[in-house]
Amino acid sequence: MSDAHAYNPNPPTQNQERPAELLDRFVAKLIDFVITGVVYAVIAAILAVALTVGTGSSWLSGVVTSIVLVALQLGYFTFLESSRGQTVGKMVMKLHVQGPNGGLPTTEEALKRNLWMAISLIGIIPLIGWLIQFVAWIAALVTIAMGINNDTANRQAWHDQFAGGTRVIKAG
Template identity: 40%
Template sequence: MTTGGYPPPQQDPRTPGGYPGGAPSYGTNPPDYTQQFPQYGTPQYGAPENGAPQYGAPQYGAPQYGAPQGNQYGAPFGGPPGFPGPDPNFGAGTPGQLLPRLGARLIDGLIVGIPMGILTGIMLLASGGSGFVEFFMTVVSGVVAFGYWTYMESTQGATIGKKILGLSVVAPGGGNPTLEQAAKRNAFVALQIFSGIPLLGLLTTLLSLAAYVGIAVTIEQDADKQGFHDKFAGGTRVRKS
């Protein structure tokens, strides 16, 4: 016979009342099994027993971030830790005077002009004095001269003539000028490219002469010895090495 559609529980003949664990008691509190198995009892946080770890709230002290005294990271000149910053004395030497700079320009003119003059003479002899060859070599000479000054100043910080006389060109922020700055600084040299064109050649020659005179005058009048070509390039400077 079943009650409510469920089979009655099976009786255990080894226990009183026939039920496992004794006769069930209805309406009473269930037995406290934690008393029989204390190791599974409720953990006590913050009160260690028998070497058990304490789970108290950790104490997090506020770190002390003191300002470092002096340069503790080995970074000279105020650079980031481990990386040297720019040398504040770079380019801070004596400004290059007019006469040494003019001497360097003459030396460089010979360095470029002599080989190109020899090459032009050879080409004219080989062509029988062709006017086109003469014009072509004039253009080539102008390109080589402009490229020489631009390349040397942007990569070496000085042309050969400047190195001989102990001069160097410094960018506005220090270091070598960029390619653009060096090109602007020597733009007047590129006028030589047009000197072989009839009628226009005379005009470019006069413009080149005016540029050299203007540079000399502005160098002498400026306290930092900057010519107008230096200011046109963004503020380049010539320094005595």
């Protein structure tokens, strides 16, 4: 048989949605981290100069900038996912987040699925905080990637389950 659809009685159509693959989600997250990273770098530079010069404390500057980073990331992902179902990275990759009910995730669901990014607050711990933070980020990313990769039906990781069953969907 030369018909390409002979082996698949239900070939995907152009408008069919399916759970997003790990690579698509990675690229979307990378785009979003670049966007938030540039904004954070500008804000952090201003805060670092202002706080270090104003107080003489580089530790205080680190605490404030860590809090700003977490607020920026959580605000960006929570707001865009709950109001549009997409961040800029997800728009580029044609992905969107669905809440457990199939519609947009609530603000609470979007916050819960992105709460793992608050790991950056560990960096506040003097001397070894950066190391613990780095290890925690790697552990979170690896377990999320493994969860997405291992759940071939829904592509949900622990953070999606924690949010009540959110799903990232690929259109087309």
